[in-house]
Amino acid sequence: MLKMLEAIFAGKIATENIDTTGHKRLRGELSCGAGCDGCGKCAEVCPVKAVSVEQGKAKIDYNKCLFCGKCVEACANDSLTHTNRDKLAEILTESAVExxxxxxxxxxxxxxxxxxxxxxxxxxxxxxxxxxxxxxxxxxxxxxxxxxxxxxxxxxxxxxxxxxxxxxxxxxxxxxxxxxxxxxxxxxxxxxxxxxxxxxxxxxxxxxxxxxxxxxxxxxxxxxxxxxxxxxxxxxxxxx
CATH class of the missing domain: 3.40.50.12280 (Rossmann fold)
Known part of the structure; x- marks a missing residue:
């Protein structure tokens, strides 16, 4: 504890600015590109049935999603990809303000x-x-x-x-x-x-x-x- 306090006072531990974007390797919100042909392979491999195909495109139920990446791996056209953004659209809407x-x-x-x-x-x-x-x-x-x-x-x-x-x-x-x-x-x-x-x-x-x-x-x-x-x-x- 004393070493941690010393590190804080020395400026070696900084409080993080809170945002909805994580490390570049974060498996965050999914993006479905124009190449999606609605084949349904992503839905077949989802272990929690969070993926469905509607109107020829993959749709994600984020309440169920584990962000495991199996759907991305199964996508034949590589049109389904992870972004490094948290899925929080219903909590905090996007705006010009950081x-x-x-x-x-x-x-x-x-x-x-x-x-x-x-x-x-x-x-x-x-x-x-x-x-x-x-x-x-x-x-x-x-x-x-x-x-x-x-x-x-x-x-x-x-x-x-x-x-x-x-x-x-x-x-x-x-x-x-x-x-x-x-x-x-x-x-x-x-x-x-x-x-x-x-x-x-x-x-x-x-x-x-x-x-x-x-x-x-x-x-x-x-x-x-x-x-x-x-x-x-x-x-x-x-x-x-």
Whole structure:
């Protein structure tokens, strides 16, 4: 800890500007080019049925998508490619203003979040753990995780909802005061198809509680989570 503080004061660890564009190797939002002939090979190989062919072109359900790249590998014409952008169009619309500036503008609007793992593999939790480190520094946006749902404005759900935790999810949501919001974080919570249909799972978070905002990815990047949380802070203000 002392070495980390020394590195921060020495300027060796810098807080990252938050945006929706990652490393050039990031498997982000898919782009379907003009060469797509609607052959359907991408849909055949998708393990979670996130790809379909409509009007002769591939269509992606990002709530289910794992960003595994199998559809890109199967594309015969190389018309389906990954970009290095997070799929967050429903959360933050594109504009001339830089995303980092838009996110910084949320400063001063606090948001208290209660996290509930409904049955995840813990990949989303690893990324969430990075939110509080000096690189992402979630607290600079007035956003903090709380221990009790009675103190929370938002419920952040990760993992496919298991039958053992369905009741816990409902009770946590019911314990939250109004106004309240729910964020589904990751492909399991957003789409519910990651583990298929089994006796042990209920499905996605929206099958149990009303979801206001979804962050796709397996797992989503910390930056994508922060953009979504800051957008939620504005949405919460509108509910009040």
């Amino acid at each position: 995303v980092s500036n838009a996110v910084t503008a949320k400063l001063g609007r606090s948001l208290h979040v209660r996290h509930l793992d409904a049955g995840s593999c813990n990949a989303c939790e690893f990324e969430m753990g990075a939110l509080s480190n000096p690189v992402y520094d979630l607290h600079r946006y007035g956003i903090a995780f709380v221990a009790s749902p009675r103190h929370a404005d938002m419920l952040m759900v990760t993992g496919v909802v298991t039958r053992n935790l369905e009741q816990a999810l409902r009770m946590t949501y019911d314990a939250m005061p109004e106004p309240k919001m729910v964020m589904a974080c990751g492909a399991c919570a957003c789409g519910g198809e990651t583990y298929g249909s089994t006796y042990a799972t209920v499905g996605r978070a929206a099958d149990v509680v009303p979801v206001d905002i979804a962050v796709p990815g397996c797992p989503p990047r910390p930056s994508a989570m922060i953009v979504a949380l800051c957008a939620a802070a504005d949405m919460l203000k509108e509910k009040m």
